[in-house]
Amino acid sequence: MARNILVVAELDEGALSSTSTELIGQANRLSDGGQVSATLLGTGATGAASTAFEAGADRVFANDDGGYDQYNSDIWVSAVENAAGQSSPDAIFVAQSVVGRDMGPRIAARQGSAVAMDCVNVEDVGGELKATRSAYGGNAQAMYSFATSPAVMTIRAKAFDPIEARASASGETIDAGAPAESRTTIVGREFAETEGLQLTDATIVVSGGRGLGGPEGFETVEALAAAFGTNRAAVGASRAACDLGWYPVSQQVGLTGKVVTPDLYVAIAISGASQHMAGCSGSKMIIAVNRDADANIFAMSKYGIVGDYKQVIPALIEAVKAVG
Amino acid sequence: MHFVVCAKQIPDPETPPTAFKIDAATNEVIPAQGFQPVLSQFDGIAAEAALRIKEAAGDDSKITVLSLGAESAQAAIKQVLAMGADEGVLLQDDAFDGGDSHTTAKVLAAAIRNLGDVDAVFCGRQAADWDMGQVGLLIAEELEWPVAILAKDVQITDGTMSTTRVLADGYETVAQSLPAVVTVSNEFGEPRYPKLQQIMQAAKKTVTTQRHDDLGLDTGDVGAAGSRLKLDKLFIPETDGQVELIQGDTPQEQAANLVAKLRADKVL
Numbered sequence: 001m002a003r004n005i006l007v008v009a010e011l012d013e014g015a016l017s018s019t020s021t022e023l024i025g026q027a028n029r030l031s032d033g034g035q036v037s038a039t040l041l042g043t044g045a046t047g048a049a050s051t052a053f054e055a056g057a058d059r060v061f062a063n064d065d066g067g068y069d070q071y072n073s074d075i076w077v078s079a080v081e082n083a084a085g086q087s088s089p090d091a092i093f094v095a096q097s098v099v100g101r102d103m104g105p106r107i108a109a110r111q112g113s114a115v116a117m118d119c120v121n122v123e124d125v126g127g128e129l130k131a132t133r134s135a136y137g138g139n140a141q142a143m144y145s146f147a148t149s150p151a152v153m154t155i156r157a158k159a160f161d162p163i164e165a166r167a168s169a170s171g172e173t174i175d176a177g178a179p180a181e182s183r184t185t186i187v188g189r190e191f192a193e194t195e196g197l198q199l200t201d202a203t204i205v206v207s208g209g210r211g212l213g214g215p216e217g218f219e220t221v222e223a224l225a226a227a228f229g230t231n232r233a234a235v236g237a238s239r240a241a242c243d244l245g246w247y248p249v250s251q252q253v254g255l256t257g258k259v260v261t262p263d264l265y266v267a268i269a270i271s272g273a274s275q276h277m278a279g280c281s282g283s284k285m286i287i288a289v290n291r292d293a294d295a296n297i298f299a300m301s302k303y304g305i306v307g308d309y310k311q312v313i314p315a316l317i318e319a320v321k322a323v324g
Numbered sequence: 325m326h327f328v329v330c331a332k333q334i335p336d337p338e339t340p341p342t343a344f345k346i347d348a349a350t351n352e353v354i355p356a357q358g359f360q361p362v363l364s365q366f367d368g369i370a371a372e373a374a375l376r377i378k379e380a381a382g383d384d385s386k387i388t389v390l391s392l393g394a395e396s397a398q399a400a401i402k403q404v405l406a407m408g409a410d411e412g413v414l415l416q417d418d419a420f421d422g423g424d425s426h427t428t429a430k431v432l433a434a435a436i437r438n439l440g441d442v443d444a445v446f447c448g449r450q451a452a453d454w455d456m457g458q459v460g461l462l463i464a465e466e467l468e469w470p471v472a473i474l475a476k477d478v479q480i481t482d483g484t485m486s487t488t489r490v491l492a493d494g495y496e497t498v499a500q501s502l503p504a505v506v507t508v509s510n511e512f513g514e515p516r517y518p519k520l521q522q523i524m525q526a527a528k529k530t531v532t533t534q535r536h537d538d539l540g541l542d543t544g545d546v547g548a549a550g551s552r553l554k555l556d557k558l559f560i561p562e563t564d565g566q567v568e569l570i571q572g573d574t575p576q577e578q579a580a581n582l583v584a585k586l587r588a589d590k591v592l
Contacts, residue, residue: 098491102473105458109465114426114552117456135454137337139344141561148552183470184498191494255452256510264591275337296341298567305570305578315579
């Protein structure tokens with residue numbers, strides 16, 4: 001059944017963000033002959049429209065006004081409401097980002113419908129859109145359907161592959177309109193001082209837990225991350241380790257820390273409590289090194305080594321270095 | 325001023341996954357033996373934010389705790405009362421059962437409207453069981469109030485709420501006129517632990533119970549009847565088999581075997 005899908009796309013330094021490309025691609029797959037629209041707001045928006053067409057969109061609601069550059073809830077919600085009014089969507093896709101966490105519930109409320117947050121899958125089951133997401137710290141998965149329309153979903157980064165770029169595809173560009181009024185004034189912005197790669201951007205995350213036995217254990221964890229390459233690997237820590245002051249809280253992975261979805265998550269001396277798994281269960285692959293063969297983390301891992309990290313990790317560092 | 329803290333009681337997230345079970349017939353979590361339900365961690369932090377503002381103002385601001393839940397949710401309310409909140413309201417009604425985020429927000433917003441003079445609503449960034457993170461936003465939509473999410477700092481002065489929000493690459497500070505809603509993130513800091521004396525005092529504080537008719541809500545608009553999002557299936561994801569334990573006579577051999585696997589899987 002043909003369905004119209006509206007994607008709330010985001011710009012990353014003036015270009016279509018990688019997650020938006022994935023969302024437009026999945027919208028294209030699920031549209032079944034319906035129209036895929038995207039909103040693009042802020043400096044560079046109309047220029048990025050062609051990328052959105054290549055990614056699978058038929059129509060783009062764009063406006064280059066710099067008033068859209070920094071996400072302001074009321075302003076963006078108003079623009080997306082307008083686009084929804086003109087595109088009659090059966091579904092609205094938003095990335096589970098700073099934008100989506102705010103936009104998802106608000107646009108759903110404005111449309112008299114509901115949102116499923118942080119979806120890892122969106123599929124057509126017998127003509128109906130179903131959304132799957134994690135709950136209970138990754139212990140459970142929940143599949144939802146919608147009693148109301150449009151079905152709004154915020155979708156996790158890397159949940160879907162983009163479609164093959166449709167070379168020289170074209171579509172219709174419609175003015176998304178000038179920024180509306182907002183009840184919110186943005187009075188300041190500061191960038192966090194981060195050395196090197198952000199945890200949430202890393203394709204490999206190497207984390208240490210209480211089983212390291214002390215803060216010095218993180219030197220070994222850091223050495224493994226360095227062996228993988230500082231341009232793609234970052235270091236995380238369990239809450240227990242952070243609570244003990246062994247590693248900065250900014251690097252905490254888990255329910256009350258960062259949620260990471262790397263290609264590879266290496267859990268060293270981490271038992272795998274639910275609250276920790278909540279932060280890493282979306283990883284493509286988890287491997288674990290733990291002395292305790294019964295540690296829960298092994299149940300969540302593809303590969304495991306039962307052993308003392310003090311012996312295993314230095315050996316692993318050498319083996320990783322050996323393959324470059 | 326009058327602040328509201330929304331508090332949810334949830335299964336303890338420290339429950340080990342091995343003790344986590346689902347009743348497939350009802351799509352509900354079976355309470356784990358030996359683990360008491362707890363106040364959702366982020367809601368404790370939201371309470372802390374409200375308390376600090378009240379203390380900084382040094383006036384007779386009032387904090388009311390709202391919880392939608394079963395009778396057992398009294399414990400979550402009592403915990404926030406022990407932290408220093410003044411009154412509690414338990415929103416309990418069979419008609420609320422089977423609700424979604426929309427109906428939860430509808431009930432909470434009705435209760436806030438009922439209180440009449442609320443200046444700000446403090447919610448956790450998400451409930452630590454379902455992790456949706458939308459009730460605070462939906463309350464704001466119901467009330468048509470501005471909302472700021474993911475706060476690491478909140479100040480209220482002269483009718484303006486100033487919130488520092490956590491972004492992917494830093495922070496932003498936003499200003500909004502009261503009344504407003506804020507959802508508080510873990511970056512705010514740890515909630516206080518009530519002292520024994522405060523726990524005893526909390527036992528004496530007033531907790532009222534309200535039902536749908538107290539709030540002027542129709543049963544058809546709340547609970548399962550009013551839900552827009554339908555849970556089709558709650559299940560424990562199947563892992564793609566047992567973990568493969570990497571063998572080897574020495575750590576070096578194990579490490580080499582593991583790297584070979586990772587290369588075969590194209591992870592390295």
